[in-house]
Amino acid sequence: MLQFSTLITNWYRLNARDLPWRSTDNPYFIWLSEIILQQTRVEQGLSYYHKFIEHYPTVDQLANAPQDEVLNLWQGLGYYSRARNLQFAAQTIVANFESVFPANYEDILSLKGVGEYTAAAIGSFAYDLPHAVVDGNVYRLLSRYLNITEAIDTTAGKKVFKKVATELLDELNPAEHNQAIMEMGALVCTPKNLKCEICPLRSSCLGLEMRMIDELPKKSKKIKI
Numbered sequence: 001m002l003q004f005s006t007l008i009t010n011w012y013r014l015n016a017r018d019l020p021w022r023s024t025d026n027p028y029f030i031w032l033s034e035i036i037l038q039q040t041r042v043e044q045g046l047s048y049y050h051k052f053i054e055h056y057p058t059v060d061q062l063a064n065a066p067q068d069e070v071l072n073l074w075q076g077l078g079y080y081s082r083a084r085n086l087q088f089a090a091q092t093i094v095a096n097f098e099s100v101f102p103a104n105y106e107d108i109l110s111l112k113g114v115g116e117y118t119a120a121a122i123g124s125f126a127y128d129l130p131h132a133v134v135d136g137n138v139y140r141l142l143s144r145y146l147n148i149t150e151a152i153d154t155t156a157g158k159k160v161f162k163k164v165a166t167e168l169l170d171e172l173n174p175a176e177h178n179q180a181i182m183e184m185g186a187l188v189c190t191p192k193n194l195k196c197e198i199c200p201l202r203s204s205c206l207g208l209e210m211r212m213i214d215e216l217p218k219k220s221k222k223i224k225i
Helices: 002-015 027-036 042-055 059-064 067-074 081-096 105-109 116-127 136-145 155-168 174-187
Strands: none
Touching (some): 027 081, 027 116, 067 081, 136 174
């Protein structure tokens, strides 16, 4: 399993996009980037990230800002509940954690607007906590690489992918491993126009070998009403 991590991290070191939240281990900045990038493309989220860290360089400043100001800064990103949850979580950090961003997975997960993926991302990127990230990019890459046919939008399927992602995780280097697997999904193992010819995993990809990559990942066939 370590070979998988070695292949993707070696690729990542050569091909990763230069993004500002990757050059910091400040958990507050990393958290901001993760919330901004929920349901938002990197290209669009980049300017908002810079605006937020410029306006609110500390969690206290975000917690104490007028909500109208925060929402105005968020304008154009949509899903305004994200901005409200962001400020509510900042106020929780100030009140319950003495303005210090929590450093364990359960406490990070307890923050409003933070789910399992976001908690794993922040925990690994900021604190090197050994928690595997599972987002859309990871579902897609793992389903193809291991030819997993369980639906990604079912409870059973999510458990399978979480288990596999955890087994593949390099626990000694979780931050870079997690960044690498997501970047591979974003740039190489894309929904369409896959770049299999430059993929470091191509020689061991079961989906490619079995000519299944165009059919993966699977989603459950929900009945439309």
